[in-house]
Amino acid sequence: CNNKRITKSFKEINEIYKAVKLTTTSFKFIFSNISKFSYPYQIINFFKFICGNYGQLKMAYKPICTSGSDNSILHSNNYTKKLQNNQLILLDIGCKFNNYCSDITRTFPINGRFNKSQREIYNIVLEANIYCINNSKINTIWNELSNKCFIIIYEGLLKLDIVKKVSDLYKKIDLGKLFMKHSLGHNIGIDVHDVCSILVLKENMVITIEPGIYFSDEQCLNKNVNKSVWKKYKNIGGIRIEDVILI
Numbered sequence: 001c002n003n004k005r006i007t008k009s010f011k012e013i014n015e016i017y018k019a020v021k022l023t024t025t026s027f028k029f030i031f032s033n034i035s036k037f038s039y040p041y042q043i044i045n046f047f048k049f050i051c052g053n054y055g056q057l058k059m060a061y062k063p064i065c066t067s068g069s070d071n072s073i074l075h076s077n078n079y080t081k082k083l084q085n086n087q088l089i090l091l092d093i094g095c096k097f098n099n100y101c102s103d104i105t106r107t108f109p110i111n112g113r114f115n116k117s118q119r120e121i122y123n124i125v126l127e128a129n130i131y132c133i134n135n136s137k138i139n140t141i142w143n144e145l146s147n148k149c150f151i152i153i154y155e156g157l158l159k160l161d162i163v164k165k166v167s168d169l170y171k172k173i174d175l176g177k178l179f180m181k182h183s184l185g186h187n188i189g190i191d192v193h194d195v196c197s198i199l200v201l202k203e204n205m206v207i208t209i210e211p212g213i214y215f216s217d218e219q220c221l222n223k224n225v226n227k228s229v230w231k232k233y234k235n236i237g238g239i240r241i242e243d244v245i246l247i
């Protein structure tokens, strides 16, 4: 593990900031033009077009743009499924700026309005995202923060009656993990998944915070999942909210 790359210099932070800024600017253009898109590849091409206007032609990684039930496919590269009204788009995309990466995910309704069940799940993910960002501080132990994220997901699903009450802490974490099958985040820099696993947060680290909830069939086999309620949410597919933060 290359220690020099765990924390970033002022110059590096500045380049990542510019990559993030350009990515969020492009997201805003996409949101205000959303009604014009019928396919994911059109959204991605539009993103590339905007970044190109700012002189940045490199993507940080292969973008993910899915809709509806496909949102549960974590690394889908299928860009040709027609977008359908009433579904959520999951867009995970980032440009490079002078070789430094950004990595942002937004999940949003194609028609501009969340329905009730979409909003309920979105709010759980948002709560986890905000909690984890607010508690990402110098000396935070990453594993503890990750477990807290899984517990927030579990508690949110419990309130909606999607999962059953369990008292053991590790069972709560496991149920959270059943719906969020990836880590809370990673270092970011020259590589989108930059060197070293995160252990303890240090000043001038740049990391992602990316909680999510995804619905997949095998959840039904778990005795702590309420199948009849779960069925009502399943078609949402998945929701992730990902941000890049500086410690």
Ligand code: GLY
Residues within 6 Å of the ligand: 061, 092, 093, 103, 192, 210, 242
């Ligand atoms: N886009 C890859 C990731 O979020 O880790």
Ligand code: MN
Residues within 6 Å of the ligand: 103, 185, 186, 208, 210, 242
């Ligand atoms: Mn990421």
Ligand code: MN
Residues within 6 Å of the ligand: 092, 093, 103, 104, 105, 242
């Ligand atoms: Mn991402």
